[in-house]
Amino acid sequence: xLGKLIKYEFRNTAKVMLTLYLFTAAVTxxxxxxxxxxxxxxxxxxxxxxLTIATMLVYILAVFALFVVTYIYMxxxxxxTMYSDQGYLTHTLPVKxxxxxxxxxxxxxxxxxxxxxxxxxxxxxLLIGISRGEILAExxxxxxxxxxxxxxxxxxxxxxxxxxxxxxxxxxxxxWVYASMSIGQLFGQHKIGAxxxxxxxxxxxxxIASTILMVITGYSTALLVEEASRYSDQTAxxxxxxxxxxxxxxxIIYILILYVICNVIVRKHINLD
Amino acid sequence: xxxxxxxxxxIFLQIVERIQMDIIAGKYTPGDKLPSVRDxxxxxxxxPNTMQKAFQxxxxxxxxxxxxxxxxxxTEDTTMIEELKTSFANxxxxxxxTLMQQLxxxxxxxxxxxxxxxxxxxx
Amino acid sequence: xxxxxxxKDLTKAYGKKPAVEHVNLCIxxxxxxxLLGPNGSGKTTLIKMMNxxxxxxxxxxxxxxxxxxxxxxxxxxxxxxxTYLNMNQRVNDIIxxxxxxxxxxxxxxxxxMLAKLQINPEDRLKTMSKGTKEKVQLILVMSRRADLYIxxxxxxxxxxxxxxxxxDVILSNYDPEASILISTHxxxxxENILDEVIFIQNGQIRLxxxxxxxxxxxxxxxxxxFREVFxx
Numbered sequence: 001x002l003g004k005l006i007k008y009e010f011r012n013t014a015k016v017m018l019t020l021y022l023f024t025a026a027v028t029x030x031x032x033x034x035x036x037x038x039x040x041x042x043x044x045x046x047x048x049x050x051l052t053i054a055t056m057l058v059y060i061l062a063v064f065a066l067f068v069v070t071y072i073y074m075x076x077x078x079x080x081t082m083y084s085d086q087g088y089l090t091h092t093l094p095v096k097x098x099x100x101x102x103x104x105x106x107x108x109x110x111x112x113x114x115x116x117x118x119x120x121x122x123x124x125x126l127l128i129g130i131s132r133g134e135i136l137a138e139x140x141x142x143x144x145x146x147x148x149x150x151x152x153x154x155x156x157x158x159x160x161x162x163x164x165x166x167x168x169x170x171x172x173x174x175x176w177v178y179a180s181m182s183i184g185q186l187f188g189q190h191k192i193g194a195x196x197x198x199x200x201x202x203x204x205x206x207x208i209a210s211t212i213l214m215v216i217t218g219y220s221t222a223l224l225v226e227e228a229s230r231y232s233d234q235t236a237x238x239x240x241x242x243x244x245x246x247x248x249x250x251x252i253i254y255i256l257i258l259y260v261i262c263n264v265i266v267r268k269h270i271n272l273d
Numbered sequence: 274x275x276x277x278x279x280x281x282x283x284i285f286l287q288i289v290e291r292i293q294m295d296i297i298a299g300k301y302t303p304g305d306k307l308p309s310v311r312d313x314x315x316x317x318x319x320x321p322n323t324m325q326k327a328f329q330x331x332x333x334x335x336x337x338x339x340x341x342x343x344x345x346x347x348t349e350d351t352t353m354i355e356e357l358k359t360s361f362a363n364x365x366x367x368x369x370x371t372l373m374q375q376l377x378x379x380x381x382x383x384x385x386x387x388x389x390x391x392x393x394x395x396x
Numbered sequence: 397x398x399x400x401x402x403x404k405d406l407t408k409a410y411g412k413k414p415a416v417e418h419v420n421l422c423i424x425x426x427x428x429x430x431l432l433g434p435n436g437s438g439k440t441t442l443i444k445m446m447n448x449x450x451x452x453x454x455x456x457x458x459x460x461x462x463x464x465x466x467x468x469x470x471x472x473x474x475x476x477x478x479t480y481l482n483m484n485q486r487v488n489d490i491i492x493x494x495x496x497x498x499x500x501x502x503x504x505x506x507x508x509m510l511a512k513l514q515i516n517p518e519d520r521l522k523t524m525s526k527g528t529k530e531k532v533q534l535i536l537v538m539s540r541r542a543d544l545y546i547x548x549x550x551x552x553x554x555x556x557x558x559x560x561x562x563x564d565v566i567l568s569n570y571d572p573e574a575s576i577l578i579s580t581h582x583x584x585x586x587e588n589i590l591d592e593v594i595f596i597q598n599g600q601i602r603l604x605x606x607x608x609x610x611x612x613x614x615x616x617x618x619x620x621x622f623r624e625v626f627x628x
Contacts, residue, residue: 094470095469270451
């Protein structure tokens, strides 16, 4: 059953997502091509400027859209299939509601991570275009060493760190909306309004809690900046690292709380109109 | 085509009457196989359980008998069908006479009118 | 005959207002049962609890002596009172999905009924008329070989020809071991196919009886009795 659920969840979301990816790929290809052209790179004058700026603008908008659309589509899809008319089908399938919920969370996370990978690939392609392929020549055995001196982290560390942060914020944003919608559907009327209000309230609570937590752990932003300016670069990086750690721990706690809210409601309090 | 059924009498009784009528009128001949409960229920647009109940009632009176595997059959006892026919006719005549008496006709008058009507129909 | 579904002191309240109140009910196998009540009497609320779409405020609900859950959903085939499928899907995609998830789904039966109605399985739901969509949903629900079919207002708002078709689908797919619970406020239309009725009013059960019993005792149709009981 689990396999079937995952299969259908992917199948039902694939059309929109693949269209979106195709669109991003097309914009990237065109952008990379335009920016690599001779008269764009060496030309002067208004037309060149306008073309460069317009290309960059369209590109940035497209990448932005990639994320916004992925995220919003995942949220709408979740609401539609869990708590609106289609929920009647979802919740009468012979599957535990919690399993359905996990599958939706998993598939949405995978799509968002895929969007991230696509973004990295896209930026890289654009850089290849701008540098006319020279960036590829730059990649040699010393690239990791240079990376380390530049960021103060090894490439592996950076990947692990980046990967975990992206995963956490992805879960954070998804569960924030899922929890808001799950609480919202408990209301007899105006479920969508209640979901939005819940989302706002949850966000405010989390802001307050995170601020308090930051102050307590002594890594408030002000402190960080002050500390950072006082010490050498190397120490700044390690303070930055600590800050990241404590914010990660906070993030994990927040995610767990949101998950527990979803878990309890999905298991025991489904309340379809 | 759903059967026309009255809304104020038990449905199974009306089905019993209808099938009896079909037997008397010769729509089913002695020894004929009856349609299955399911098919007849679908034809009449009634609940199969009700049809089943009607069949059981018909079996109880002996007009229909079931053979375990091959289905239900109309009785081959023609005297029984004749008896049913006669009793049905008597019932209808009784109803008719009661109505005519209510209208205030004497037996003589009724007979007279009957004869005249029958002659007209023949002509 | 065995007990399929059992409600024990079932209550659902929205805030302080009860929609279903202290309902005790037993649904046996082998019956076609009408759940009859005026609009807003709690029919849909009761049905949604039976399908696990709404959690009771108090009381218990069992399908074959087990609480509502994965096992009950395998054996209950449910037709909601509105469209609930993804309108972008083609009929054959939905059939494939039903066959994948419900072990008791009979695809051949579904295709057969679609063919009789000349509905193209390649068509997407959104291109169909409201009536056709409803028929597709009924076909899907009746193509399962379930123990209990729960049909919420299957004949509301359809023309007489469609109504006859729907009743025909219900009767010709009915397996004597199964039960069908049909909720409606249009009693005269389906009275002949019912063998039992449940009257519900203001969330409470008013009467449980067999149709023939009502006709024999009261000398009137269920429809007439209903009009009398629920007279405004």
